Amino acid sequence: MSSPFRVRFAPSPTGYLHVGGARTALFNWLLARRTGGKFILRIEDTDQARNTPEAMKAIFDGLRWLGLDWDEGPEVGGDHGPYFQSQRQSIYDAYFQKLVEAGRTYTEENGAVRFKFSRQPILIPDLVCGDVQFAATEEPDMTIRRPDGSYIFHFVNVVDDIEMRMTHVIRGEDHLSNTWKHIDLYHALGAEPPRFGHIPLLLNPSGSKMSKRDEGASIESYIQAGFLPQAVFNYLCLLGWTPKTETEKITQEQAVALFDVSDIHHSNARFDMTKCTWLNQQHLRDLSGAALIAHVRPWLEKDGLIIGDEGYAALALESVKEKVSMASEFTPWVHYFFREDFPIEDEVMAKLKANAQSPALLAALSAGLKQAASWDEAGITAAVTDVATEQKVKAGALMPLLRFSMSGQTRGPDVKIMIGILGKERALARIERLSNLL
Numbered sequence: 231m232s233s234p235f236r237v238r239f240a241p242s243p244t245g246y247l248h249v250g251g252a253r254t255a256l257f258n259w260l261l262a263r264r265t266g267g268k269f270i271l272r273i274e275d276t277d278q279a280r281n282t283p284e285a286m287k288a289i290f291d292g293l294r295w296l297g298l299d300w301d302e303g304p305e306v307g308g309d310h311g312p313y314f315q316s317q318r319q320s321i322y323d324a325y326f327q328k329l330v331e332a333g334r335t336y337t338e339e340n341g342a343v344r345f346k347f348s349r350q351p352i353l354i355p356d357l358v359c360g361d362v363q364f365a366a367t368e369e370p371d372m373t374i375r376r377p378d379g380s381y382i383f384h385f386v387n388v389v390d391d392i393e394m395r396m397t398h399v400i401r402g403e404d405h406l407s408n409t410w411k412h413i414d415l416y417h418a419l420g421a422e423p424p425r426f427g428h429i430p431l432l433l434n435p436s437g438s439k440m441s442k443r444d445e446g447a448s449i450e451s452y453i454q455a456g457f458l459p460q461a462v463f464n465y466l467c468l469l470g471w472t473p474k475t476e477t478e479k480i481t482q483e484q485a486v487a488l489f490d491v492s493d494i495h496h497s498n499a500r501f502d503m504t505k506c507t508w509l510n511q512q513h514l515r516d517l518s519g520a521a522l523i524a525h526v527r528p529w530l531e532k533d534g535l536i537i538g539d540e541g542y543a544a545l546a547l548e549s550v551k552e553k554v555s556m557a558s559e560f561t562p563w564v565h566y567f568f569r570e571d572f573p574i575e576d577e578v579m580a581k582l583k584a585n586a587q588s589p590a591l592l593a594a595l596s597a598g599l600k601q602a603a604s605w606d607e608a609g610i611t612a613a614v615t616d617v618a619t620e621q622k623v624k625a626g627a628l629m630p631l632l633r634f635s636m637s638g639q640t641r642g643p644d645v646k647i648m649i650g651i652l653g654k655e656r657a658l659a660r661i662e663r664l665s666n667l668l
């Protein structure tokens with residue numbers, strides 16, 4: 231292919247960005263980025279009632295959140311605009327005139343205008359589905375213009391793809407059954423059709439077509455739930471495509487480097503929230519420092535935790551990031567890093583009280599840690615080992631005591647790491663607090 235690829239995502243605004251639409255956008259975007267082509271966003275807003283600023287915003291926000299930037303389209307511009315169908319009436323009128331002049335139309339009594347089908351067999355060499363042969367149609371000719379002068383979807387869709395110089399049309403399989411009508415229109419307009427690729431449907435776990443109400447149906451719901459955009463991007467890649475990699479976890483760069491339309495599956499993809507969450511966990515592990523804080527901060531703040539020192543917060547979050555899958559799950563793992571008045575779990579209190587030695591051991595730990603040669607894993611380990619020897623207990627028996635004093639709970643990162651992050655002053659104060667409570 232000598233001319234650069236031009237592909238598009240052409241959503242009809244419905245008030246939200248459907249996960250199936252996002253996947254179509256993604257595959258087109260990948261094709262453009264893979265080939266150094268252009269990805270165009272066109273809004274098919276001929277249904278004026280639904281054409282609201284909110285409906286547009288859901289599409290723009292969702293695509294941008296996923297990192298699917300467009301080279302031409304709304305808010306970006308380009309040489310083939312306007313990119314809203316509602317603003318292209320004069321272009322449609324001109325193309326309509328061509329069909330009239332070619333003798334391919336006739337007007338009904340009510341004023342509607344029909345397109346005369348060629349009634350030839352039509353072959354679609356589909357990039358995903360292979361050759362799809364349509365026999366000469368026996369359907370009635372297709373209305374392309376309504377009595378009020380507005381045009382129907384098939385007509386404007388084809389005109390725009392011609393005018394916007396699309397080389398490839400990658401879209402949902404639900405459009406395949408009408409593609410012969412589009413090809414007939416291309417021919418009648420003297421234009422060469424683009425290459426088509428129809429992507430299999432997206433099914434929900436029960437096997438029916440995914441609807442608006444299904445879990446995970448709207449991209450907005452992932453944003454709200456605190457998913458990482460790179461994880462959702464990764465997940466959408468796997469809905470109908472198997473990248474040739476060792477793991478299912480891939481980055482945007484890998485996806486761009488590996489994408490090939492001919493690898494898109496021929497069978498329907500099934501939606502699986504568990505896998506999406508698993509991928510989120512995988513990508514979460516890649517975050518550290520400021521990026522990790524930025525991602526988790528809103529969730530901690532929602533739970534009333536205040537991030538002061540960012541260096542400290544980063545260490546705290548990094549220490550547990552492999553234990554959670556989602557930003558929303560950090561609080562129970564880290565809250566004690568960010569407050570001194572954390573509760574002591576009943577279960578923890580019961581364990582401490584059941585052991586008559588607890589107060590003495592806590593006092594010994596406090597004294598021992600005060601003397602620690604260094605406040606790092608090695609220094610803390612050495613200090614705890616000395617206390618164990620002196621108290622004639624196993625070092626392992628002291629660890630739960632330390633964990634309970636530091637956090638008031640049984641879950642958390644490795645206790646020596648936890649103590650190291652908290653720092654000497656806080657750690658000793660916490661042992662004292664627990665001793666007083668006993």
Ligand code: GLU
Nearest residue numbers: 240241242274387401405
């Ligand atoms: N507006 C159509 C849809 O949302 C686009 C069809 C196409 O991609 O050609 O289904």
